[in-house]
Amino acid sequence: MADSPATPERITGAQALIRALEHENVDLIFGYPGGCILPAYDPLMDSPIRHVLVRHEQGAGHAAEGYAHVSGKPGVAMVTSGPAATNLVTPLMDAFMDSIPMVAITGQVPTAAIGTDAFQECDTVGITRSCTKHNELVMSADEIPMAIRQAFHIATTGRPGPTLVDIPKDALTNEMEWYWPTDEEVQASLPGYRPNTKGHPRMIKEAAKLILASERPIVYAGGGILKARAAEALRELVELIDAHVVTTLMARGAFPDEHPLCLGMPGMHGNATAITAMQQSDLLITLGARFDDRITGKVDAFAPEAKIIHVDIDPAEQGKVRRPDVPIVGDANYVILEIIREIKELLQGGTRQADTSAWKSKISGWQEQFPMAYEPSEPGGPLKPQYCIEQLNKYAPKGTIVASGVGQHQMYTSQYWKFNDPYTWVNSGGLGTMGFSIPAAIGAKAAMPDRTVWAVDGDGCFQMTATELVTATLEKLPIKVALLNNSFLGMVRQWQEMFYDERYSSVFLDSANVPNFVMMAESMGCVGILVESPEEVGPAIQRANSINDRTVVVEFRTDATEGVFPMVPPGTSNSDLILHPTQSDPTRALQPEPKPIDTKLKDVH
Amino acid sequence: MAQTSDVSGARSANTSSANMNHHILSVLVQNRPGVLARVAGLFARRGYNIFSLAVAPAEEEGRSRITIVVDLDSAPLEQITKQLFKLIDVIKISELDPSRSVERELLLATVKASGPKLADVSTLAEIFEGKIIAVVEDFVTVSLEGHPDKLDDFEDLLGRHGIVELQRTGRVALPKLDRSSRHRSAH
Incomplete structure (x- = not known):
């Protein structure tokens, strides 16, 4: 047979x-x-x-x-x-x-x-x-x-x-x-599906030349770096050209926050230096990012003097928002390595890199002048959410993965957590899906069972998907949840405060009363911990970190009046960013020259 | 397409298919269930306007060719073709410049006409090289194949007699043989 x-x-x-x-x-x-x-x-x-x-x-x-x-x-x-x-x-x-x-x-x-x-x-x-x-x-x-x-x-x-x-x-x-x-x-x-992974050699040469000629370069790193597993290549490029990097919400961790060349997150709630450096740069080396509206602010006013190198594997991203001077369709890792090769060749051939020292001292000036800032809690007053994130970060074991929901707590986490490793940040960037963090954290824990996984959640988000804590318990996927409870839909409340004359419509969740989150957590087999004062924060986090056989929910009662800053109001230019109210109004100093401010907020969304 | 001056003078502006902001995309796709829905859905979702659409099997088995006349007032052509090309079932997109392509369309119209009016319609059809397909007591159905501009003119003149029902196929187009049109393909 x-x-x-x-x-x-x-x-x-x-x-x-x-x-x-x-x-x-x-x-x-x-x-x-x-x-x-x-x-x-x-x-x-x-x-x-x-x-x-x-x-x-x-x-x-x-x-x-x-x-x-x-x-x-x-x-x-x-x-x-x-x-x-x-x-x-x-x-x-x-x-x-x-x-x-x-x-x-x-x-x-x-x-x-x-x-x-x-x-x-x-x-x-x-x-x-x-x-x-x-x-x-x-x-x-x-x-x-x-x-x-x-x-x-x-x-x-x-x-x-x-x-x-x-x-x-x-x-x-x-x-x-x-x-x-x-x-x-x-x-x-699949005759119609042939993704292009190799960038065009002529464009790669062109990019290398532009990079060496730039006096005010900024590397604009997006989520594509992580998708292409290009974090190492990115670091090599950045150190070769000695340029500062911004990491978008989707790229947090793609370049270490502790690196002296890292400026952190740009965009609507980015830090002042990252936003301003992009805004005033003469070359944006865009790697796997897509000029999202939350990054650019008002597109017409975005980085007006910058030439654009745009590396993206999706040809439709080229020119969708901002016309690139050098479009490169390809895999970020491949293209970055090719750009590095070209730059090295140019340098060996005698080309000299433009002097960026004036630009870099400008950047460090901004960093000193406009650090991320919030006011610490007053004695007996409510907790500051930023402080909770800092403490979570401080006590986090090496390699901790953080997942977040969507809203203020997400922005605080991206702003105040120091991301030093790729693939340690899980969040919903484009769609902004409330309730993302708990199931996403469970998925992350299932993939990396030896890592600590913290889900940072708000009281609104938590009530959307907390039911999956049962899954975490029964499937033995113990995650840790930091629930920042300010009794409000915080981000929506902030917008109503700033753009709707403090008329708070349907944003009060009353979640200091109902539900009882600790009981809710315990009913699902988790350990529930309530934290109300600053001195309890550290010990509660340490206790949560010491429990590894059960899911832990730590509820922090946080200040409802706290807002996320800096903020570029929707529809305005990145030059019009608003700093934290405690930072005396030095915003004008961030602008190249005084410009009339468009006070009418169009297209608020 | 040659047109006499009196005929072209009767063209109405708003229904003209010779609108300069229209562009023709000839899209070769895998002939699979839902492919038209994917293309139409993409246009709807991204806010691109379709002026006309014609679909039929192409030369190779398992392939269809979709001729889409797009309204470039709604979006830049580059974005439309790039987004379209992201559809897995789309194999090749040819951007056909109207001046470098041959275009054809078919029109069927039923007009209320009898007696001397019938003779008028018949003459009109004759001038345009159209055909009388069917005649009953008070109605006549005519057909005309040709360049969409010619169909526009014919439709205008026919309209004076009172069109009862009208169906146009939407244009189909291929590159002119003498000059090469721009191609975008998967390879």
């Missing part, structure tokens, strides 16, 4: 699905079973793949994102059809905005029932078309291995992003002949 390879092995679509995931080196799935995906959950029992059972499908999606954020591997979420699939929409969009590799697998009603408004039917591929990099409805068991291979290939190459494979129940139960498509077959099946 024929050799074994010639003997087709007949297995079910469900078995093929799980085997395909194993072939893609999936070690962990976050999911929730239900009607149409049921067949896939049976062979999963016999697979080495671990399944983390969440409490809400949104949690599965965010956990998959957190897993991908810290590991670089695609996160996998598997849920059933209908409401389960729609519950995945938010994490899919979140992953799409932040270029997180993620593969979602959804059950679908049997092929014969599609289009009949069957029980738990929804048009999953239609609904998720605009929040995935690609999605596919598989119509037969045979198609499953190729669909899974394509989904992983597309999610992890080029600009990473979420993909979704929708599988009808009969495609899971029917038999097929097992096969595993080759790389060539996958390539051939």
Whole structure:
């Protein structure tokens, strides 16, 4: 008889699905079973793949994102059809905005029932078309291995992003002949997908020349550095050209905050030096960043004298917001290394780098003049959230991963935590998804079980996804939650204070009264700790750090009147930033020359 | 396309397909379920306006060609093509400059006409090299194939007789053979 390879092995679509995931080196799935995906959950029992059972499908999606954020591997979420699939929409969009590799697998009603408004039917591929990099409805068991291979290939190459494979129940139960498509077959099946990873050599030369000629260079590092695993290359480039770096919200940790050339975060709530240095630079060396509105402020007034080098793997980012002088489409790591090579060649050939010393002394002047500042708590007064973050950072074991929700606490964390290692910061940047931190922290913990994972949350965010603390407890993924409770939707409150005449509409959550967060935490198997005064902060954090077999929730009662500063008001120029009220109004000193301020805030969003 | 001066003078400005802000994209795609929804969804989501759209299988099996006339007032062409090209099913995009491409469109119109009016419509169709497809008591259906500008003119003149129903296919286009048009492809 024929050799074994010639003997087709007949297995079910469900078995093929799980085997395909194993072939893609999936070690962990976050999911929730239900009607149409049921067949896939049976062979999963016999697979080495671990399944983390969440409490809400949104949690599965965010956990998959957190897993991908810290590991670089695609996160996998598997849920059933209908409401389960729609519950995945938010994490899919979140992953799409932040270029997180993620593969979602959804059950679908049997092929014969599609289009009949069957029980738990929804048009999953239609609904998720605009929040995935690609999605596919598989119509037969045979198609499953190729669909899974394509989904992983597309999610992890080029600009990473979420993909979704929708599988009808009969495609899971029917038999097929097992096969595993080759790389060539996958390539051939996707004739329109050829991401360009190598930058154009002429453009790379051009970039090297511009960099050496610049007197006021700033490296504008974005999340693409982390996606391309280019932190080391970035550091080499920065030290070679001795230029300052700003790290965007998505790039915190891509360059060490402790490095003397690091200016920290730019943008709406960036620090004054990072914002002003970008604003006054003559060359923005943009690496894996996309000129987001939260970075540029009013685009017409953004870095008016700067030439732009724009390195991005997505050609559509080139010129979308700001026209680059040197566009380079390619993988950030590859392109940075090439730029380094070119610069070294130019230097060896006798080219001399322009004198940047005046610029650098200007920058250090700003750093001295405009440090990050807040007023310490008054005796007996409420806690300052910034202080809580500083203390969390102070006591954090080496390699601690921090995840955050969205709002003031997110900005405080990005501002006051010193990030010195890549892949230690997990947050929702583009979509701004409240409730992101707890499930994302669980995903991060699952990927890195030996690391301490802190979720920094607000009282608004916490109430959106705290139910996943049950998952953390039962799946033995002990995270730590720092809940900054100021009883308000803090960021919205701040905007109402600043832009709506202090008319506070629907922002008071009353969460010092209801719910009782400590009881809530304990009811879910966690340790709950309440902190109300500054002297309790350090000991509470140390206690939390010493508990490693249970999830800990530390609730800090913080000052509701505290705002996030500096702030570039929406729709205004980065030259019009507002410093913390305690810093006497020296904003004008940051401007190159006095300019009339546009007091009318247009497009407040 | 040659046009007599009296015919072109009758063109109405707002429905003209010769609008200078229109540009033609010829998009080669994988002929798979949902591909049209992906393209249309992208235009809707990013706020790009489609003036007309024509889709049909292309020369190679498993491929379709979509001819999209885009309104460049809504977005720069570069962004539209770059975003379009991010769709996995899009294989190749050719940007066709109207002056360097051949364009065709088909028009079907039913007009209320009988007696002497029928003769007028018939003459009009003859001048434009169109065809009378069907005639019943009070109605006549005509067809005209040609350059979209010619169809505009024909539609205007026909409109004076009272168009009951009108269907145009939207334009299809290919690069002119004498000059090469710009291509953007995956390779």
